Amino acid sequence: MAEPAQPTADDAVFVDDLANQIDPVDWIPEVLMPSWEVVQQYPILGSLAVLLSAYLFALLSRAFFSVVLVRLVTKSEWHLDDVLVDSLKRPVFTTILFLGIILAVRVANLTTGVGFFINLAASVIIVSWMLAFLRLSTDVLTHLSNHPAASLVEPRTIPLFDLVIKLIAILLASYTLLLVWGINPVGWLASAGIVGIAVGFAAKDTLANLFSGLFILADSPYQIGDFINLDSGERGEIIAIGMRSTRLLTRSDVEITVPNAVIANAKITNESGGPTPKLRIGIPVGVAYGTNADDVVALLQETGLAHTETCSDPEPRVRMRAFGASSLDFELLCWILDPRDRGRIRHELLLDVYRAFGEKGIEIPYSKHDIYIKTAQDEE
Numbered sequence: 001m002a003e004p005a006q007p008t009a010d011d012a013v014f015v016d017d018l019a020n021q022i023d024p025v026d027w028i029p030e031v032l033m034p035s036w037e038v039v040q041q042y043p044i045l046g047s048l049a050v051l052l053s054a055y056l057f058a059l060l061s062r063a064f065f066s067v068v069l070v071r072l073v074t075k076s077e078w079h080l081d082d083v084l085v086d087s088l089k090r091p092v093f094t095t096i097l098f099l100g101i102i103l104a105v106r107v108a109n110l111t112t113g114v115g116f117f118i119n120l121a122a123s124v125i126i127v128s129w130m131l132a133f134l135r136l137s138t139d140v141l142t143h144l145s146n147h148p149a150a151s152l153v154e155p156r157t158i159p160l161f162d163l164v165i166k167l168i169a170i171l172l173a174s175y176t177l178l179l180v181w182g183i184n185p186v187g188w189l190a191s192a193g194i195v196g197i198a199v200g201f202a203a204k205d206t207l208a209n210l211f212s213g214l215f216i217l218a219d220s221p222y223q224i225g226d227f228i229n230l231d232s233g234e235r236g237e238i239i240a241i242g243m244r245s246t247r248l249l250t251r252s253d254v255e256i257t258v259p260n261a262v263i264a265n266a267k268i269t270n271e272s273g274g275p276t277p278k279l280r281i282g283i284p285v286g287v288a289y290g291t292n293a294d295d296v297v298a299l300l301q302e303t304g305l306a307h308t309e310t311c312s313d314p315e316p317r318v319r320m321r322a323f324g325a326s327s328l329d330f331e332l333l334c335w336i337l338d339p340r341d342r343g344r345i346r347h348e349l350l351l352d353v354y355r356a357f358g359e360k361g362i363e364i365p366y367s368k369h370d371i372y373i374k375t376a377q378d379e380e
Contacts, residue, residue, distance in 0.1 A: 047108035054100015058093045065089040080143045087136040094128040122180050130173035137165045160217055160243075205261070206244065212260035213243040226272035227339035230263070237340070251343070271339040278311060278335045281342055283349050286327030288363040293320065293328060299360060300332045303352045309345055311335040327365045 069085045098121040105117045141158045178185045222228050222238050228248070229235045234256055236248030246263050248256045271279050287296050297318045304316025316334040323329070332353065336345050357364060 043107055043109045047104040050107050051100055051104040054097055054103070057100070058096040061096055062089060062093045065092065080140065083136065083139040083143070087132050087139070091125075091128040091132040095125050098122075098125050119180050123177055126173055126176050126180070130169055133169045134166050137169070138162050141165075160214065208261040209244045209259050212264035213241075213245075215264055216241065216246070216260055221268055222270050222273070226270055228271065229269040230258070231267040234258070251340070271342075278337060279339045279342060280333055280335050281346050281349075283332040283334070283346065283353060284321070284329065285332065285353055285357075286324055286329050286365060287357075288327060288365045291328065291362055295360070296328070296330055296362065299356055299362070300330060300353065303356050304332050304334045304349065307334070307345070307349060307352065309336060309341060310349075311337065326367065 065085055066089065070082075074082070101121045102118050105114055105121075110117075138158070141161050175185050222241075224238050224241060226238050227236070228238060234248060234250070236250040236256060238246065239249045239255070240247040243260075245257050245259050248258065250256060283300075285300070297320070300318045301316055304310055304318075305312070310316055311334070314335055316332060319331050319333065321329045321331050332349065334345075334349065336342065354364075
């Protein structure tokens, strides 16, 4: 593994402890320059004055957030502005206060430890903004999940996006902290790259499932509660979508765990998909030749409408499918609301059709075979 590179004089922008880059004169308006010249004669008192001014200004900023901005955002129906004001109040206070500390350290003209105190104050500012961003990310994602324009952000995808955003925030803050303390991050990044390659080869199957889980969450071919059929024959209700696998509950109450890498490459039939959750079922039936086809159509449609769990919109319909070898082939098409009821409703419709045909005397043909036995007398 490559050793992290040691800092040199040319490696980082902040190697000089930020002390040589901060000049109080650049922060003071031209009007206050005469007062500043007096303060320079008494550096300790000037430092205390700067520190006190920064603290008072930080308190004013907190009051501005707590009173003025809070009153403004409470009048708005948009919930996100309340979250932003509450989350930014603390880091703004910390930033003003510690910028004042940095300036006070420079005014004090300390002989030693100037760079350490300035770097420490800058680190506190960076960490305060990182923590605020970590707290803010979850609230923003929750708000976006309820917004129709943000279709990608859903309640089930919030943990994924929240984790990614927080990792990015922590990495950026860590990178900035390394620069502040004069540590060259290039060597650390190179070491992390080598470790990442080794981990990738060792856990390629796990990573394949992980990335497939990300694509499934982003593409949303199914969601929890949907009934799906896989090309490998599994059928069931989606009960969990994880980063590594998806779990199905079959109609036999058997739980099947399918790795995301497998299900991402499979052909999926989503019975709960489409513009509505309704599912169409078909009841094929044949009647003997010579039967009045119009009577069959009317009877089948009446049977479909009579069932209490078939939809009236769209209403059941009947289609003649073919002239069979020994029958006229029809199909009764009905829509149901829940795919879990498909088998039971199909069973009940088959029984209803059989009873209705029996009452009307409509014959359902079946295969018949006549056997002729050839005898010696027949040969004569």
